[in-house]
Amino acid sequence: MVKQTADVHQKFHQPKVSHFETIKGRRQALNIINWVLLAAGSILMLSPLWWMLVTSVKTMQEVMTYPPTFWPESWNWSNYMKTWEAAPFDLYTVNTLTITILVVIGNVFVNSFIAYGFAKVPFKGRNALFAIVLSTMMIPGFVTLIPQYVLFAKLQWLNTYYPLVVPAFFGSAFNIFLLRQFYMTIPDELIEAAKMEGASHFWIWWKIGLPLTKPALATVAIFSFNGAWNDFLGPLLYVNDENLYTLQLGLQVFKGQMSTQWNYLMAGSLLVLLPVIILFFFFQKYFIQGINLQSGGK
């Protein structure tokens, strides 16, 4: 309404102003500048990934040629086969998947359970305990990492996946926070109605809570997948046996073997990043939802 009257005002009372001096015109001009800036920035953002792809298919000779080019002389896709065979990447993939799947399962179910408790079950000290949950996010990781290492060493868990997987079954502050945010949007009447029917909170969580929070659970699953897949520090600290190496560790070792054979190194890196890129394109919605849930809470 307001905009309309402004336009009318301009049409009738200031007929001589040029197009770009009107509100609408100014807005259009800005949008064009905007679009050009964004397009230029997009090229900048994508160029590293393009460079990775191009480098990965070049011959070693071409990699060393100066100046390097943004288009390869020939697309040597066989580099990928050679990379895959140069190190036990299939073993690393199985190992990484094992850890990742377990971590995702733990994170999704346990955090949902805990978050339901904090969001929907009244009990004494709930707010104080939730404040503790939030404040643990402030503790620098290394403060607990070193004593945790001692604990896992005493438990004889070094060189196993236990230190990487077991903590995922005891809740993580960030995911509890995220899921609680989502539970808060579910009306209490729904829970109350089920309670009237005599349902316990466990039944309500399983039959109503879990299905209703599916989108948020997808977000948690994707974030956990990403975290576990890309985790380098954990395996570096706890895993020594080469048969237990993950993709991240394997890639680090591969880097040592290949030194500056960038074509193979880029092929290896792209292979390891590929699942995350694919996941991102299919489930972008859930990535973005995670971000929105975070900002909603502040």
Next chain:
Amino acid sequence: MAGKRRFNYKTREGLQGYLFILPWIIGFIVFTAGPLLFSFAASFTNYNVTSQMDFIGLSNYERLFSGDQLFWTSLYNTLYYVLFSVPLTTIGAIFLSALLNRDIPGMRLFRTIYYLPAVLSGVGVYLLWMQLLEPGTGMVNTVLAWFGIQGPNWLFDPEWTKPALIFMKLWSVGGGMLLYLASMQGISKSLYEAAEIDGANAWQQFTRITIPMITPVIFFDIVTSLIGGFQIFQEAYVMSNGEGGPVNSMLFYNLYMWQKAFEAFDMGYAMAMSWILFVIVFALTIVNLKLAPKWVHYEGGGK
């Protein structure tokens, strides 16, 4: 009668509540609180995991502050990184989200493109940047050469290693961008329309409306990226093979702590280091919280 039943139900419900959060309580005691207590106590000992754990008072802390040059180097490197990366990523993210927060064709595609690098992490990304920043055959110096600029030696020049890491960090600005974008999209359009009619230009609208309205998110972003920035580790570890070179220019606080804890097994010392980091991060967060009322604008009358 009724009152009694109600009380019973409440108690029962309360018990259910504790059962729900039980996994977190166990995890908190075993993986957080217990380790914190142990670490605090062990920071006053010469603990080395295997053989010794003698009380040595404040020696670890004294050694840190007076006898260990590398401790100060690592603290300097970390502060350098935080001081540049936090403001740059914050400003970059706000700027980008302001550009994206308009009805322009291709907005969704742009959003996807800018966000994609932010979800990528790990060794693959570090290797990619090692190649991009390779002085002779890397992309960055190749592009700089088009403009007649002789690029630096990046990861091989101690003066340029930290700027290189900050540069890499800026590539993942998309995460923060989405946070701001979500907040900007929640600002009522009528505010801008009113300002436009009053003759406010785009810049004035941005500084007078957009910025104040997103201050809660700026605050959240600064607090979390400060905490995160102080903990930089993986990229420096991979890019310097765990050594922190060249000339200790990538020896960040956590990397030095890692070397002390898991290579030298000077655990007591490393734990003392971790508590100093904790105190620094905690103090900065408190300062942030104290300063917040002066500039953070909460809707609904809060100061």
